[in-house]
Amino acid sequence: MNVSITDILDQIIASLPLFRPELLLIVGFIASICSALFVEKRLKNFTSGVYLSTIVLSIYFLCAQLTTSATGFSGMWIVDKLSTYARLIIAFAAAIIGLFIQQRHKQDNNGDVYSVLLAAILGMNVLCNSSNWMLAFIGIEMVSIASYVLVGYFSKQKKQAEAAMKYALFGSVCAAIMLYGLSLIYGLTGSLDFQSPQQLQGLMVAPEPIVTIALLFVFVGIGFKLSFVPFHVWSPDVYEGAPTAITAFLSTIPKIGALILFTRLYTVWSSTAFYFSDLTSGFLLFVSIASMLVGNLAALRQKDIKRLMAYSSIGHTGFLLMAVFAYQDAFQYLLFYIVAYVLMNLATFIFIDALEERTGSTALSSYAGLGRKMPVLFTAFTLVAVSLIGLPPTMGFMGKLMIFSAVFDTYQMADEGIVLLLLVVGALTAVISLFYYFRIPFYAFLRNTESLQIGVAKSQILLWVGYLLTAFVILLGLFPGLLLNLITA
Numbered sequence: 341m342n343v344s345i346t347d348i349l350d351q352i353i354a355s356l357p358l359f360r361p362e363l364l365l366i367v368g369f370i371a372s373i374c375s376a377l378f379v380e381k382r383l384k385n386f387t388s389g390v391y392l393s394t395i396v397l398s399i400y401f402l403c404a405q406l407t408t409s410a411t412g413f414s415g416m417w418i419v420d421k422l423s424t425y426a427r428l429i430i431a432f433a434a435a436i437i438g439l440f441i442q443q444r445h446k447q448d449n450n451g452d453v454y455s456v457l458l459a460a461i462l463g464m465n466v467l468c469n470s471s472n473w474m475l476a477f478i479g480i481e482m483v484s485i486a487s488y489v490l491v492g493y494f495s496k497q498k499k500q501a502e503a504a505m506k507y508a509l510f511g512s513v514c515a516a517i518m519l520y521g522l523s524l525i526y527g528l529t530g531s532l533d534f535q536s537p538q539q540l541q542g543l544m545v546a547p548e549p550i551v552t553i554a555l556l557f558v559f560v561g562i563g564f565k566l567s568f569v570p571f572h573v574w575s576p577d578v579y580e581g582a583p584t585a586i587t588a589f590l591s592t593i594p595k596i597g598a599l600i601l602f603t604r605l606y607t608v609w610s611s612t613a614f615y616f617s618d619l620t621s622g623f624l625l626f627v628s629i630a631s632m633l634v635g636n637l638a639a640l641r642q643k644d645i646k647r648l649m650a651y652s653s654i655g656h657t658g659f660l661l662m663a664v665f666a667y668q669d670a671f672q673y674l675l676f677y678i679v680a681y682v683l684m685n686l687a688t689f690i691f692i693d694a695l696e697e698r699t700g701s702t703a704l705s706s707y708a709g710l711g712r713k714m715p716v717l718f719t720a721f722t723l724v725a726v727s728l729i730g731l732p733p734t735m736g737f738m739g740k741l742m743i744f745s746a747v748f749d750t751y752q753m754a755d756e757g758i759v760l761l762l763l764v765v766g767a768l769t770a771v772i773s774l775f776y777y778f779r780i781p782f783y784a785f786l787r788n789t790e791s792l793q794i795g796v797a798k799s800q801i802l803l804w805v806g807y808l809l810t811a812f813v814i815l816l817g818l819f820p821g822l823l824l825n826l827i828t829a
Contacts, residue, residue, distance in 0.1 A: 348414075355412030358419045361401040361427065362465050368394025369458040376451030387451035388442040394458060395435045402428050415533060416472040418604075423468045425675050425827060426600045430468070433592050433682050434461050436805065440585040443802045444693060445494060453493055460486035460593070467597030473522050473532040476601055480518070480561055483594050484511045491590070494583045503581025510574045514564035521557025524550065535608050544612070555619060562605075565598035568657045569630040579650035584696060587646060588689035591653045592682045595660070603664050603674065624661055625758050629765045631658030636769040639776045645692055646702050648776060649685075652728065655769060656681055659740070662766055666746035672827045673746055677739035679823060680816070683809050684727050684736060690806035691721045704783055711784030717803065718784040720810040725777040727813045730770045734817040740770065742820075 356363070368390065375387040402424055409420045434457065441453060463482025470476040488511060492504030526532055528550065529542025543551055563571035579587045609620045635655030642648040660681065663674040692702065694717060699706045711718045727734035744763065751759040816823050 351412075351414055355417060358405075358408070358410060358412040358417055361398045361405070362462060364394060364398050364401060365458055365462045365465065368398075369455050369462065372451070372455040372458060376455065380451035385442060387454050388438060391438050391454035391458065392435060395431050395438065395461075399428060399431045402431065411471075415536075416475050417469050418471050419469060421827075422600065422603070422671060422675070426468045426596055426678070427465050429675075429678055429682055430461060430464050430593055430596050433596075433686060436686050436809075437585065437589045437593065439805065440588060440690065440693070440802060444583070444585050444697075450493075453490065456486050456489050456493070457589075460490070460589075464593060464597030468600045470601065471533055471535045471604065473525065473534060477519065477522060477561070479597065479601075480565060481515060483565065483597060484515060487511075487590060487594060490586045491578060491582045494586070499581045500583070503578045507574055507578045511564060514560050514571065517557050518561025518564075521554045521560070524554035525558065528554065534605055540608070540612060552619060556623075559623060562598055562602050563627070565594050566602070566657050566660075567595075567654055568627045568661065569634045569654065572631070572634070572654045572657075575654060576647045576650040579653075580644055580646045580702070584646070584689055584693040584702075587649075588686055588693075591649065591685045591689065595657065596678060596682070599660055599664065599678065602661075603667050606664055607667065621665075622758075624665055625762055628658045628661035628665065629762055631655060631661065632765050632769040633658075636772045636776075640772065642776070643704055644702050645704055645707075645780075648704070649688060649692070652773070652776075653685070655773065656728075658769075659743070659766060662747060662762060663743045665762070666743055666750060672824055673739070673742040675827050676820065676823055677743060680727070680735040680739040680813070683813050683816075684724055687720070687724045687806045687809035687813065688728070690802055690809070691717060691724070694803050694806070704779055707780065707783040708787040709784070711781065716807075718781065720807055721784075722781045723810055724813060725780050727817065729773050729777050731774075732817065733814065735813045735820070736817070738817050738820045740766075 371394070372387050372390045375390050379386045405419055405424045406421070408424070411418055438454065438457060441450065441457075445453075460483050463479045463486065466475060466479030466482065470479060488504065488508040491507050492501065495501045495504055522532075525539070525543075528546040529539040531539040531542065533539060560571060564574075567575045578590065582590065606620060606624060610617050632655050635651045635653070635658060639648050639651035639655065642651060660674075660677065663677050667674050695707065695710070696702050698714075699710070707718075723734070727736035730736045730740040744766065747759065747763055747766075751763065
């Protein structure tokens, strides 16, 4: 079929309204670079203002797309409720991360970091909306390269520089493997659209060993961003070595875009009655179970709170994959748990940073006796830990209950042993997480220390944001309908 340049241009112009939030991010990206170069030296923190203004405006344009369901750019760009809500969650988390960096690194000449953050957000938006493999790969690389830069941006110690190098090397290898897998898929099907009948038909008739290799190579790239087992090995070192604000970014925002991409992929491939459908479902169930087990069991042995949260994040990734498995019948549960995960992790790292600022350490033992000195902070920290475990009356409990219910309904219909195993492991690892999360209040309230030296906090703004996020975790745990009704409206 011959397509003229005029038709292509008309298609692009007609699709631009669907790309409006991303166009704004591009404008904000350029504006933040110019601000960092020419304005930041005279007006301190002006670039952070440009960044936050861009995020707020993008939220406005995203809200305007909540009722939109359409495709653009020759079917490569999908705008629907899933992508729009995911981008809203990303924008909300990005605003908190921007404030986090502004408060903790205000003395540094850090204007450039905001342009890198905007580039990462743009890449994640691409992941949320893409149905084309090349577009998805570009999105993954935008997020990855921005993440490498952010990890190394504030490096002042050998450990931080080492974390940035490990992250970049491991990410580069995973990207190369994924690109090779995509080349195999394109060679087998002649299509880069993973939702197209042409690609599905090509996978159906292709030799099974080649399809297996191609799909597993593609999952390597997605697995790197989600940090599920066995592609999790970078997480503990990078989480521990990176500045806490960047660790908060890595634990939340990049996972949302990769999770939405994987959800779209799984929804399309698992709905067919062919070999690659079983392979995709089997892979999803295996890595979900493995991630929950490895993440939670390894967290038991950690003495540093940031390494503990790294393994906790791996365990939660396994649970998020369980939500993907239940997605087709309950997409609102997936979004609810993503919101819960983001709120809990952002609050946790804000508290970790506040304690690191005052004690100069991220070791769990440094919290000994601090509960008496900072009762409000550790009460809020404990409530967030309770939510991370999945106990009532928190948002984490409601999210896990919804996903367990959806997966159990799937088990009743399919009656497959591995689905039952998924439920058992999910419940078991929630119990395991109780033992390492409760070490936080145990050290704070039940341990004593002779030398209790606490520094003075430079700013209370970020801590109040943490308290507000904790309040949301409790409020949405008591009244989950407030969020569910908004998502399903």
